[in-house]
Amino acid sequence: MPIKKQELQFIKELYGTKARLLWSGYLRRDPVARLQLEPGRLDPYPLYEQIRSRGRVSRTPFGHFVTVDHEICNEVLRSRDFGVGEDARDKSLSLLDLNPPDHTRLRRLVAPDFSVRTIGRYTPRIEAVLQNLIKDVPRDDPFDLVSVVAAPLPIAVIADLLGIPDADADEFARHGTEFGSALGGIQSLAHAQRLAATRKRLAEIFAGIFELRRKEPTDDVVSRIVNSDGTVRPEEMVPLCTLLLIAGFETTVNLIGNTVLALLSNPDQWRMLVEQPELAERAIEEGLRYDSPVQRTGRLATADTEVAGVPFKQGDWIMTAIGGANRDPAVFTDPARYDLHRDNAEDHLSFSGGVHYCLGAALARLEAGIALRTIVTEFPELALAGPRERRPGSLIRGMQHFPVRAPRSAVMV
Numbered sequence: 001m002p003i004k005k006q007e008l009q010f011i012k013e014l015y016g017t018k019a020r021l022l023w024s025g026y027l028r029r030d031p032v033a034r035l036q037l038e039p040g041r042l043d044p045y046p047l048y049e050q051i052r053s054r055g056r057v058s059r060t061p062f063g064h065f066v067t068v069d070h071e072i073c074n075e076v077l078r079s080r081d082f083g084v085g086e087d088a089r090d091k092s093l094s095l096l097d098l099n100p101p102d103h104t105r106l107r108r109l110v111a112p113d114f115s116v117r118t119i120g121r122y123t124p125r126i127e128a129v130l131q132n133l134i135k136d137v138p139r140d141d142p143f144d145l146v147s148v149v150a151a152p153l154p155i156a157v158i159a160d161l162l163g164i165p166d167a168d169a170d171e172f173a174r175h176g177t178e179f180g181s182a183l184g185g186i187q188s189l190a191h192a193q194r195l196a197a198t199r200k201r202l203a204e205i206f207a208g209i210f211e212l213r214r215k216e217p218t219d220d221v222v223s224r225i226v227n228s229d230g231t232v233r234p235e236e237m238v239p240l241c242t243l244l245l246i247a248g249f250e251t252t253v254n255l256i257g258n259t260v261l262a263l264l265s266n267p268d269q270w271r272m273l274v275e276q277p278e279l280a281e282r283a284i285e286e287g288l289r290y291d292s293p294v295q296r297t298g299r300l301a302t303a304d305t306e307v308a309g310v311p312f313k314q315g316d317w318i319m320t321a322i323g324g325a326n327r328d329p330a331v332f333t334d335p336a337r338y339d340l341h342r343d344n345a346e347d348h349l350s351f352s353g354g355v356h357y358c359l360g361a362a363l364a365r366l367e368a369g370i371a372l373r374t375i376v377t378e379f380p381e382l383a384l385a386g387p388r389e390r391r392p393g394s395l396i397r398g399m400q401h402f403p404v405r406a407p408r409s410a411v412m413v
């Protein structure tokens with residue numbers, strides 16, 4: 001079949017962008033390009049420091065701006081003079097790709113379902129899912145913390161919240177990885193095809209649930225979306241539910257994994273938590289700051305404006321590198337250190353800010369806090385057990401496989 005003009009254009013743009021990235025990253029060793037390549041996937045933190053040394057805001061090789069400055073990131077994310085658009089992100093991620101008033105219209109409808117109060121009701125369910133997962137953990141033999149605990153927990157909880165019956169954790173984890181890696185830009189034609197197949201499959205799953213909820217509405221968020229009397233347009237329903245589903249687990253899995261890794265890499269901090277499991281929420285907050293599951297986002301200036309004395313023109317695009325802002329020494333003392341007792345860990349920007357502030361922050365904190373408390377209580381002698389495999393892509397940071405071991409003798413202590 002001959003390639004259509006549109007497809008040819010897509011291929012040209014895709015590989016043109018990739019070639020520019022490779023050129024700037026590997027030949028010119030530009031840190032912003034390297035962030036989006038293998039060096040950024042493996043360890044973005046030295047790259048953030050290189051970017052910081054260039055000034056509070058600097059130019060990228062692609063003519064955009066970049067910042068790892070906490071104050072500037074925070075202000076840009078909250079400013080009404082900046083919106084979403086024009087970055088490499090795949091369009092159609094619902095709320096994430098919308099500006100007010102469309103954004104406000106959709107967000108208002110679903111926000112009550114994610115408030116601290118509503119989410120608190122899920123505590124018993126989260127504890128029950130965890131106990132069920134923990135009982136399968138092999139004693140003495142190494143196991144993969146990601147596939148055994150960190151991934152299936154948030155999948156089960158968000159599937160429950162959206163009323164998806166018998167959610168297949170492995171299948172959803174695969175869909176999540178496709179979407180997650182697409183957030184940092186489509187990598188190849190094969191990647192675009194896999195993403196299209198994932199979208200189609202999720203649309204099929206949701207079509208069945210929508211039909212059910214139209215006929216028999218319940219008190220859940222999907223019933224509110226499909227019976228919203230036009231607040232949500234028909235073409236907005238699948239993208240909105242897809243976002244809630246994918247955002248609901250794709251990031252939380254990494255919050256659990258990254259925090260456990262930080263703790264096991266700092267044995268004094270792990271022991272402190274073993275002795276005081278009630279510090280689990282603090283440990284998660286510092287985990288968010290120290291190794292953010294979402295490393296960056298971006299904003300487009302919608303008007304000529306100024307942030308912390310830096311002028312921007314309408315149409316300027318800026319990469320707000322959250323992971324770098326979370327290690328800004330102007331805000332965090334000794335920022336490269338994981339410190340359970342840091343008194344301002346919650347000043348991190350890992351949930352972004354402004355109108356796009358993470359809708360699921362309360363759910364993520366609750367799930368990860370309970371998960372960490374359970375892990376540290378059940379497996380006080382947990383230890384690293386071999387090399388870890390990082391996820392593909394550098395925008396979402398976490399492990400694909402995380403081998404650990406929970407020695408039997410210690411479990412009985």
Ligand code: HEM
Pocket residue numbers: 095096097107243244245247248249251252255292293294297298350351352353355356357358359360361363364
């Ligand atoms: C550790 C876990 C999580 C992290 C680090 C995280 C991070 C983020 C970030 C950084 C954004 C904003 C991106 C931007 O400003 O461009 C965001 C938005 C969002 N998150 Fe989360 N998230 C997490 C968990 C969740 C969960 C559990 C849900 C549950 C549904 C969720 C749902 C959403 C939604 C719907 C948005 C879009 C909000 C909007 O545009 O108005 N997230 N999240």
